[in-house]
Amino acid sequence: AQSVTQLDSQVPVFEEAPVELRCNYSSSVSVYLFWYVQYPNQGLQLLLKYLSGSTLVESINGFEAEFNKSQTSFHLRKPSVHISDTAEYFCAVSVGYQKVTFGTGTKLQVIP
Amino acid sequence: GAVVSQHPSRVICKSGTSVKIECRSLDFQATTMFWYRQFPKKSLMLMATSNEGSKATYEQGVEKDKFLINHASLTLSTLTVTSAHPEDSSFYICSARPTLRQRSSRAGTNTGELFFGEGSRLTVL
Numbered sequence: 001a002q003s004v005t006q007l008d009s010q011v012p013v014f015e016e017a018p019v020e021l022r023c024n025y026s027s028s029v030s031v032y033l034f035w036y037v038q039y040p041n042q043g044l045q046l047l048l049k050y051l052s053g054s055t056l057v058e059s060i061n062g063f064e065a066e067f068n069k070s071q072t073s074f075h076l077r078k079p080s081v082h083i084s085d086t087a088e089y090f091c092a093v094s095v096g097y098q099k100v101t102f103g104t105g106t107k108l109q110v111i112p
Numbered sequence: 113g114a115v116v117s118q119h120p121s122r123v124i125c126k127s128g129t130s131v132k133i134e135c136r137s138l139d140f141q142a143t144t145m146f147w148y149r150q151f152p153k154k155s156l157m158l159m160a161t162s163n164e165g166s167k168a169t170y171e172q173g174v175e176k177d178k179f180l181i182n183h184a185s186l187t188l189s190t191l192t193v194t195s196a197h198p199e200d201s202s203f204y205i206c207s208a209r210p211t212l213r214q215r216s217s218r219a220g221t222n223t224g225e226l227f228f229g230e231g232s233r234l235t236v237l
Contacts, residue, residue, distance in 0.1 A: 034225075036228075041203075041233065042230055043118070043229050043231040044156075044205065044207075044228040045228070046226075046227075049225065090155065090156070099158060099161065100146075100207075100226055101158075102156045103155060104155040
């Protein structure tokens with residue numbers, strides 16, 4: 001079975017500063033990797049995903065994540081955060097089309 | 113992207129009553145839908161996998177008789193919390209995965225991607 005670890009439960013960062021949200025996974029087979037974002041009292045929205053091919057994936061709002069197979073990581077980064085990025089971010093993994101396993105989430109708090 | 117709608121978004125009920133939450137895929141068909149429960153400061157806990165036309169598959173520790181799931185059509189799954197108690201208060205989120213035959217015809221849905229509803233916050237008094 002696969003699992004996901006998000007070590008940081010909260011990450012405070014000043015506006016316009018860079019940020020990295022860490023995600024590590026474990027699986028004995030190839031996986032699909034996802035980052036979802038959840039704004040208060042809302043459902044989850046897909047931010048970006050890695051399926052195959054280029055190990056660096058980007059979202060439309062400036063986030064990027066890099067799949068590192070040797071380190072079994074899929075950290076999320078943004079070079080300059082905005083207040084509107086304040087939300088909770090979930091890393092997730094699935095094996096093919098099987099059920100998705102989520103990490104415990106990281107709350108990103110952008111400080112003005 | 114594909115849209116999944118949940119209703120109601122918020123519900124308050126008295127202890128002992130039953131509450132039904134609907135999850136609809138608005139522009140695609142979903143053979144499989146998933147129901148999650150989200151606790152404060154914790155991750156999403158998968159409760160059950162809802163399969164159209166057959167019984168739901170429940171995760172270990174989830175009471176089948178407490179959380180009734182019905183997947184009556186390819187666009188609708190319902191979760192009924194029966195005889196609700198304050199400890200059932202939570203944020204319930206559904207997700208849907210487009211069926212295989214649609215995956216190749218819609219950009220962004222040919223990867224088994226999950227689409228999430230907006231969530232339903234249940235408060236039991």
